Structure formats: C-alpha cells, structure tokens
Amino acid sequence: QLQLQESGPGLVKPSETLSLTCTVSGDSINSDHYFWAWIRQPPGRGLEWIGSMYDSGTTYYSPSLKSRVSISVDTSKNQFSLNLSSVTVADTAVYFCARDVTRGGAFDVWGPGTMVSVSS
Amino acid sequence: NFMLTQPHSVSESPGKTVAISCTRSSGSIASNYVHWFQQRPGSSPTIVIFEDKQRPSGVPDRFSGSIDSSSNSASLSISGLKTEDEADYYCQSYDGSTLNWVFGGGTKLTVL
Numbered sequence A: 001q002l003q004l005q006e007s008g009p010g011l012v013k014p015s016e017t018l019s020l021t022c023t024v025s026g027d028s029i030n031s032d033h034y035f036w037a038w039i040r041q042p043p044g045r046g047l048e049w050i051g052s053m054y055d056s057g058t059t060y061y062s063p064s065l066k067s068r069v070s071i072s073v074d075t076s077k078n079q080f081s082l083n084l085s086s087v088t089v090a091d092t093a094v095y096f097c098a099r100d101v102t103r104g105g106a107f108d109v110w111g112p113g114t115m116v117s118v119s120s
Numbered sequence B: 001n002f003m004l005t006q007p008h009s010v011s012e013s014p015g016k017t018v019a020i021s022c023t024r025s026s027g028s029i030a031s032n033y034v035h036w037f038q039q040r041p042g043s044s045p046t047i048v049i050f051e052d053k054q055r056p057s058g059v060p061d062r063f064s065g066s067i068d069s070s071s072n073s074a075s076l077s078i079s080g081l082k083t084e085d086e087a088d089y090y091c092q093s094y095d096g097s098t099l100n101w102v103f104g105g106g107t108k109l110t111v112l
Helices: none
Strands: A003-007 A018-025 A035-041 A048-054 A058-061 A069-074 A079-084 A093-100 A107-110 A114-118 B009-012 B018-024 B034-039 B046-049 B063-068 B073-078 B087-095 B100-103 B107-111
Touching (some): A018 A093, A048 A069, A048 B100, A079 A093, B034 B073
Antiparallel strands (some): A018 A079, A035 A048, A035 A093, A048 A058, A093 A114, B034 B087, B063 B073
16 A cells, blocks of 8 residues: 655754655555655645656646755655755645646645744 | 636535535636545545546545536535535646646535
C-alpha cells in the first residue's frame, strides 16, 4: 500500500528557504510514470497547488510561485523534495505531498501534511 | 487564467441529496477534467471523483459527478447523506494556458 510522509522544519524565518521532503513507501517513485506533487493549505483556507514532478525530473510549477520554487527527486532514497525560497508569513501553511495517478491532477494518495510556520 | 467558484457552504438533512457546484470563470468546463476532493477536519484531502464522473474504488456510489456546459459548471452530488459526509469539498481542474492546477475555494457541507 502506497504511503507518503512529509518531513522538515516546522519553523522557518522570513527571507529564508523552506525545505521539505516527501518519503514514498510501498512503491517505487519511478514506477508507472506518475506525477508527484506538492500542495499547501494556509490555516483556515483552501488548497493551493505548488508544483508537480514526473519522470524523475520534469517539473511544472504554479505561476504565482514559480520564481521561488524548486522540486527535485532522490530516486535512491525514494524521496522527492520541495524548496521554497524567500519565504514570508504568507507561506505559513500545512504542506502536503501527493501522487497524481492520472497525470492530470487526480491526486489519489496524500501524505498527512506538515505544518510550517514562517516567523522570526 | 480561470477561477473555479464554489458556494461557501451548504447544509442538508441526513438521508437527503445535496449538490455542490463548481463554476469555471472562463473557458469551457468541458475543456479539462474536473476532480473532487473531500477533506474532513484535521485530515488530508481524499479524492471522491476524478475525471468529471469517475469514482475511485472504495468511494460509495452515493457520490457522483457531472458537468453542465450550459452553466459552465461541474457538480458533485451526494445522495443518502450521512453525518460522516460532513466535510469540506474542493473541485479542481487544469489550466492549460498557464500549466496550472486550479482548486476551487471549497464548500463546507453540514449534515444536520
């Protein structure tokens, strides 16, 4: 059974870089050419797609975050990662990683999410 | 760019049927698949409908999806409402012009 787990610091200072890792278990991150995505949810608000990666390196990013985001993969550890630079308090959110089974936004498996606060 | 607009909240009684709308602001709703997610408080979202009307295994057939080109909207219908259906529901679709996956603002369903 496929499982995803986010990990990383729960507190980041303004202007610094937020770095999170998603560990995939129960299947290879290389299998079946799925997309792998990061999605976030500010407290009390809705979902926002951050970016997706497939084929171990091809990436799509949200236009509103594109200048600050990068997603990468470590196939040896079955992990993919998110870096978001120059963070502000507006980046405070629960960050989810997810699998996109149809490569069209059908996120069928999600991690439990990790809360990241941006504060000095 | 387009936006997906959902009602902020809906409420209905147990056993009844409710429909949650998702209206696309520009471009045809039929241009790209619509997916629907359920999010209970304190939990991750789960997919309940994908590709407009397909139901993942394990999702009850009380959940159904449709699109209506005349109103340029998608709809999630839940019949035989149960208290466990109380959750936030989000629609989502793909914006090919900006290579962006767009979520609706979410609808809070209350079953009372």
